[in-house]
Amino acid sequence: MTEHVRYVLALADDVLVASQRLGGWIARAPELEEDVALANIGLDLLGQARSLLTHAGALEGEGRDEDALAYFRDERDFLNVHLVERSHGDFAATMARLLLLSTYLHELWTALLTSTDDTLAAVAAKAVKEVDYHADHARMWVLRLGDGTEESHRRMQAGLEAEWPYAEELFDGSYVDAALLETGVAVDPSTLRERWAGRVVAVVEEATLTVPTSRPAVTGGRRGIHTEEMGYLLAEMQHLARSHPGASW
Amino acid sequence: MYGNDFGVPARDGRDTPGPTGGTGTTPAPPDEPPGFQELIDTDARIEPRDAMPEAYRNTLVRQIAQHAHSEIIGMQPEGNWISRAPSLRRKAILMAKVQDEAGHGLYLYAAAETLGVDRADLLDALHAGRQKYSSIFNYPTLTWADVGAIGWLVDGAAIANQVPLCRCSYGPYARAMIRVCKEESFHQRQGFEALHTLSHGTEAQKAMAQDAVNRWWWPSLMMFGPSDADSTHSEQSMRWGIKRFSNDELRQRFVDMTVPQADALGLTLPDPDLCWNDERGHYDFGEIDFAELFEVIRGNGPCNKQRLDHRVRAHEEGAWVREAAVAYARKKQERAGSTTGAVA
Numbered sequence A: 001m002t003e004h005v006r007y008v009l010a011l012a013d014d015v016l017v018a019s020q021r022l023g024g025w026i027a028r029a030p031e032l033e034e035d036v037a038l039a040n041i042g043l044d045l046l047g048q049a050r051s052l053l054t055h056a057g058a059l060e061g062e063g064r065d066e067d068a069l070a071y072f073r074d075e076r077d078f079l080n081v082h083l084v085e086r087s088h089g090d091f092a093a094t095m096a097r098l099l100l101l102s103t104y105l106h107e108l109w110t111a112l113l114t115s116t117d118d119t120l121a122a123v124a125a126k127a128v129k130e131v132d133y134h135a136d137h138a139r140m141w142v143l144r145l146g147d148g149t150e151e152s153h154r155r156m157q158a159g160l161e162a163e164w165p166y167a168e169e170l171f172d173g174s175y176v177d178a179a180l181l182e183t184g185v186a187v188d189p190s191t192l193r194e195r196w197a198g199r200v201v202a203v204v205e206e207a208t209l210t211v212p213t214s215r216p217a218v219t220g221g222r223r224g225i226h227t228e229e230m231g232y233l234l235a236e237m238q239h240l241a242r243s244h245p246g247a248s249w
Numbered sequence B: 001m002y003g004n005d006f007g008v009p010a011r012d013g014r015d016t017p018g019p020t021g022g023t024g025t026t027p028a029p030p031d032e033p034p035g036f037q038e039l040i041d042t043d044a045r046i047e048p049r050d051a052m053p054e055a056y057r058n059t060l061v062r063q064i065a066q067h068a069h070s071e072i073i074g075m076q077p078e079g080n081w082i083s084r085a086p087s088l089r090r091k092a093i094l095m096a097k098v099q100d101e102a103g104h105g106l107y108l109y110a111a112a113e114t115l116g117v118d119r120a121d122l123l124d125a126l127h128a129g130r131q132k133y134s135s136i137f138n139y140p141t142l143t144w145a146d147v148g149a150i151g152w153l154v155d156g157a158a159i160a161n162q163v164p165l166c167r168c169s170y171g172p173y174a175r176a177m178i179r180v181c182k183e184e185s186f187h188q189r190q191g192f193e194a195l196h197t198l199s200h201g202t203e204a205q206k207a208m209a210q211d212a213v214n215r216w217w218w219p220s221l222m223m224f225g226p227s228d229a230d231s232t233h234s235e236q237s238m239r240w241g242i243k244r245f246s247n248d249e250l251r252q253r254f255v256d257m258t259v260p261q262a263d264a265l266g267l268t269l270p271d272p273d274l275c276w277n278d279e280r281g282h283y284d285f286g287e288i289d290f291a292e293l294f295e296v297i298r299g300n301g302p303c304n305k306q307r308l309d310h311r312v313r314a315h316e317e318g319a320w321v322r323e324a325a326v327a328y329a330r331k332k333q334e335r336a337g338s339t340t341g342a343v344a
């Protein structure tokens, strides 16, 4: 597998797994409007994942389509960050994660608008508008919850504390091959951190919350080393497809 | 209508009348504004600010609320398969469908609110068991094929019930139904297509599809309610242009539409008495076990408790979020107020 394929897969797995987790909120959101919004965000991320997986399969050239890559890869071959794979806490933690993730995705897709990989640039052009809306949606909830009631403030701070240590992995560029950076295919995620932090901190402060000072969590997702929860996520997502190898749906 | 707008017969076989009264001839209510019935008879629409009899308003509130509740409870059985959908394309279709159902709930609660009720109160009534939702959603989705069967049969039956409601005498309900019906027919085609793929797939997939149709066929026929002879509410609702066709007429229409589709799928409908009747120009079908329907409506279906518990839990777990949103909006308003005050 080339470094180019691995890079696209890492981008794909982040949004695929994030979408899988968000799907769990549908039919249990705090209000009906939020069921609609979370389904919408999950669908956008799933759409991005499908384009990226299809692209990765084409680059690889071994006949694997989006479903072969989503359903028939084992855990070690998934390259997503830990942030997206952990099960959701309460609604506040979910919105904290969405704020951290979608703000990062917005910076990422903005940078990839000029990727020399035309397909990546095309995915970026569509995705950048989607994640802008996601980040705005998360921002509105972080403000409402942070600056709402005493209970919501406490929960929002706790949610932020729970998710924050996992954000750092998004900016670890060590998995990106130097040649991909030189040719302008990829972006070095560490270059996105400053703008990301500026935006996130502004929201946190406007929401009367405190920026966590906790140490980054131990990572490994980009090398295929995941949390214990990842196995369950994949078992659920993949079991039906794997029970009927060769079937089409 | 998702189908439960009828009373449950009491144990001795008599009907328990619904809030608008029982069966039989229905005289105009004493508070009916002059010209009201004429308006309806000329197919004009009643709008929120028009005068209307209380019983008309109550009937609509009950029916629209029950319809809205059905949309949102209906998210659960299909939502059950989002995490396990066997391809990413199917996952996207299913997520979009469940999202549509939430949207249908929103339009319908908004339509009910034009009659002077609050969504929050209607949800409380659902949670307390004072208002119902369609019994069909008290059946479990046991395999992936159930997602296809629900789209094909349940959305199909919903369409048969709901297309006439696009001409309902109450304007906001009729307009909501036009939007809803467009999306339901999309769901029905997607369900058919999902089942078609299964029934033309491997042996195991085909068996899965047949098993789902076996389990969903009769409950789908029950969605139209009891036979006309046993149906409460019907006559007054017909006179008011809320209901246009009888339960049996709509059920027959659904059967006639569905049998050729089952043939196209290569699947069997689980009814040995199902056959074309040349004389009637319709399909004959076997006797429906309405005792089962009434048991499910009484709360004794396979998933009644699970569906309602899930709904109540989601609502209760979200209470602090809704409270925070209200508190934040109030703070913002106060701040805006004080700024304006300072400028003035």
Ligand SMILES: [Fe+2]
Pocket (backbone or CB within 6 Å): B071, B100, B101, B104, B180, B184
């Ligand atoms: Fe619907």
Ligand SMILES: [Fe+2]
Pocket (backbone or CB within 6 Å): B101, B155, B183, B184, B187
């Ligand atoms: Fe539907």
